[in-house]
Amino acid sequence: MTVDTITEQETIDGVRQIVEKIGSTRANLIPILQAVTNNFGYISETAIKEISTRLNLPNNEIFSVATFYRMLSTQPRGKHIIQFCESAPCHVVGGREVWLALKSALNIEPGETTPDKKWTLLTTSCLGVCGIGPVLMIDTDIYGNVKPEQVKTILSRYD
């Protein structure tokens, strides 16, 4: 489902199910927010309000935690999420060139989504596969030993 087609009620029902499954104490907040991000693509205002009700916490507390962590998003994201490792070990083995090729192929800055909502480009911290750098991750696929010339081919695999 895309961001546009989901209704408020569907969000509320979905969040309620998640909270019931995970638990409604404060300690469960981050797992709940992760599940919401995975299910809906991002944490909408509606979702925040529902979580706030279920956990009996102020809206801004939820918002404060949701905006702190990189893997949680309060903004709608594209169909495919590209995460590029911008850490030093990938950088010293040619990561810079790959990054430049990636940015110019998509024509957006990190954190942005392409106008056709197909791609969101993010930088990520080290994924822990430094032996095969430079590394980029699209959704859950990890690509290692990436060369700049390969960027366009890799992107073309996703529709």
Place this chain on the structure above:
Amino acid sequence: MAFYRSTVLVSVDPICVEKGAYELIDVLNDELIKQGLIDEVQILETTRLGDPQKLGPDLMIYPEGTHYTNIKYVDVPRLVEEHFIKGRVLQQYAAKMIDSMDEELRAPREKEIRVVLRNIGVIDPRNIEDYFAYDGYMALGKVLTEMTPEDVIQEILDAKLRGRGGAGFPTGLKWKFARQAEGNIKYLICNADEGDPGAFMNRRVLEGDPHSVIEGMIIAAFAIGAKQGYVYCRAEYPIAVSTLNLAIKQARSFGLLGKNIMGTDFSFDLEVRMGAGAFVCGEETALMASIEGNRGEPRTRPPFPAQKGLWGKPTNINNVETYANVPQIILKGSEWFSSMGTEKSKGTKTFALAGDVKNTGLIEVPFGITLREIIFEVGGGIKNDKKFKAVQTGGPMGGCLPESLLDLPVDYETLGAAGSIMGSGGMIVMDEDTCMVDIARFFMEFTQDESCGKCVPCRVGTHRLLEILESICAGEGKEGDIEELQELCVQIKNNSLCGLGKGAPNPVESTLKHFMDEYQAHIYEKSCPAKVCRSLITFEIMDGPCTGCTVCARNCPVNAISGERKQTHVIDQDICIKCGICHQVCQFDAIKVS
């Protein structure tokens, strides 16, 4: 208990049995009786030792650890004669040392001693019985039947195990404080938020030998009196998380976790909590805040977690590798452990070699080995035989060390004195084509992004450092920049709330100290000696070598290159983004970087 000088483990994996493993045991038994060795050599059956399809029937002889494969039992008499009587390896059947187990973890090199990494690639992490076969949970058995919590703490103190997360605090002391703290409810946490770029040791241990960590944690919980534990694992490691969850489930089913462990009145259970993408959550107080459902912001210490930790209760928090060392220390003794290493840093340490070194991947070496030995012997030297320039140790809070310091023996104190830190064990090797100012800027970008924002020296200080470094790399450095960088480093180090802030200036300080000439070249000559900083270099096509093959033009992402076939091409400097792709794809070396 009978004492055997040798033990023969014969694989009775179903495939090996099909190939005649039991017949092999019978023939071996007969031969040993015939040679009068039956009281000295013990034969045991075991699970598979290697790929049974390719290698069976096979057996392993200890203490040598020789693996004999594809044995025909007509050759057993000769094997007994050669191996047990003459003391020689029967080469015909000895398994060939596989040079590379996988890209990240190769077969051990000469100077390595594998303690924490010993089971990885050898056992199946998704099968607890493999771990049992390799002395798994025997340490826990010893602890629960023969030792008191105080005994355990004393053993860890005697071994002089220091925290492997980076700070190197004596583990035994930490456990002692947690034990002495008042209260019935205590928590145990494993810090598996390995966020240092370049470090993936913890990830491999969790994916390849999760029970070594779990067993270590149960022993620690017994020592301090905790009933509940958490493994905080970063979300970027999904396989580690699923492997851990499966391991915990299997341990529970064998009565090794949960109520009345091994039938005693000690109860302890474990849960995995995932991170959500915040480097700062590797800091212990931020980590606990995250488990509690808050922003991962550190707080001041004291009070230390041992007094007031998770939900205000006494908590012991250690790194994955620290716990993984515990079962071996209990089994083999503190004397064995402290026989390795230097005076103040005992035991072994895993390192992850990354960057411009030939053998990237994980290694485990005793403390006291020099950087030169690590990089050039174990690591195989610099890739493409280029020149070594610097090595960065300890992650983004560590410093860069130049060639002059390569003979430094690696331990907590020496690295600290040299301006770096041990950190978690990431080592990034850099060759002559690396710009050290760019590297400093790079690390600062990371640290600035990951700063939690709570305290001004870190939040604002790293921002200012980054600004200055960026302007230097862009060719806009000016008089006074270097002094300002130095002053800022001191202020940030002295006034930040947590380790992230305190360590953030290290890459800058160490590069200023050892590579001052590069900073000066950038600022005063507006040049980048390593030809990296884009604003200070130009790409030009040289007339002579250029054949007009058009490969560069076709690969240029911004169409900055023009030219007819077979005519020398030209790069339009106004459009060129200095990505370097043309330089990489040119077959004729026609592109000059200056």
